[in-house]
Every structure is written in structure tokens, then in C-alpha cells.
Amino acid sequence: KRPLNIILHAEPGSGKSHFVECLARAMSEDQVGEVTFNMSSMRGIEDLMQPLDAVRNLKVRDKLPLLFLDEFDTDDTKYALLQPLLWDGKLSTGERVLRTGKTVIILAGSKSDIGNAIQSAKSMKENLDADGKMIDLVSRINGGELAIPSLDTSRRTADKICVAISLL
Numbered sequence: 001k002r003p004l005n006i007i008l009h010a011e012p013g014s015g016k017s018h019f020v021e022c023l024a025r026a027m028s029e030d031q032v033g034e035v036t037f038n039m040s041s042m043r044g045i046e047d048l049m050q051p052l053d054a055v056r057n058l059k060v061r062d063k064l065p066l067l068f069l070d071e072f073d074t075d076d077t078k079y080a081l082l083q084p085l086l087w088d089g090k091l092s093t094g095e096r097v098l099r100t101g102k103t104v105i106i107l108a109g110s111k112s113d114i115g116n117a118i119q120s121a122k123s124m125k126e127n128l129d130a131d132g133k134m135i136d137l138v139s140r141i142n143g144g145e146l147a148i149p150s151l152d153t154s155r156r157t158a159d160k161i162c163v164a165i166s167l168l
Contacts, residue, residue: 010148033058040071073109086140
């Protein structure tokens, strides 16, 4: 009944969105459909209605929805809004209640304190370096963490070449 929640974090420009798009494309043969929403453009809860309606439409077509919430960490005032969605797949706006049911939700972000928040949530200890609201949000991650390592160091030349070849 609850969604499977995954967090993906890396530096800006490291390929988070591209990775999720490739994953969804590869899984489309397995009855998985992707819905992408960039949270940096979100003004209020109403903006989430369209992606959640798209998730429900995929379920009607007997597909497993993969809801990709890109840039979830651009506005920390939106964390409380996401918590019920991650916990039980439900979002309430006034009289309307949207339920996602069995869904995979991927949160992608690039803030440096995401790793600290995940560690604090796992250890159940307060970490002064991590935001309390983010800790509460990532405590609902039940499907794991994906961290894309930085490719900025000179020792990672082979990785850069492999990524470039893959993209070409």
C-alpha cells in the first residue's frame, strides 16, 4: 500500500535526471511508466496535482508508476508537504484526497547536507549539521539511497571518459 521511496543525491550537473530517464526507459518494457516533476518550479500544493493525476492514470493502464521528484531540496518549506506522500502515498488538498498506492518515488537533490540528514535519520540521533525538517523527510525513505560520486577530481579521469562514451 505504501510507496517505495528512494533518494538520489549528487552534485549539480552530475546526471541525476539523466540516470532516472534512462532507468525509466529501460523499465518501460516491464510495465513501468515515468512521471517527472521538477519541484524548483513548485509554488504550492496545487502544482503537485497534475503529476499525481498522471500517476493515477498510469495505474489505470496497469503500469507501475515511477514518480521522479527532481530538485526536491530547492525549497525546504515543501518538505512537510511531501511527508504524507512518502509515508502513505496520500496528498490532501482541501476536499480532494489523492492516493498513489503502489508507486516508486525517487527524490533527487543536490544539497550537501542530504548525506548528513540520511545518517541522522538512520542512527536516530540528532545531527547539528543537518536540517531537522530534512531529517524528518528522509526518515521516510524505505527503498534506499543512491549517491552519485563527484567527477571533479583529477583521479577520476577514467570515470569521466566512461561517462562521456556512454553519453555519446
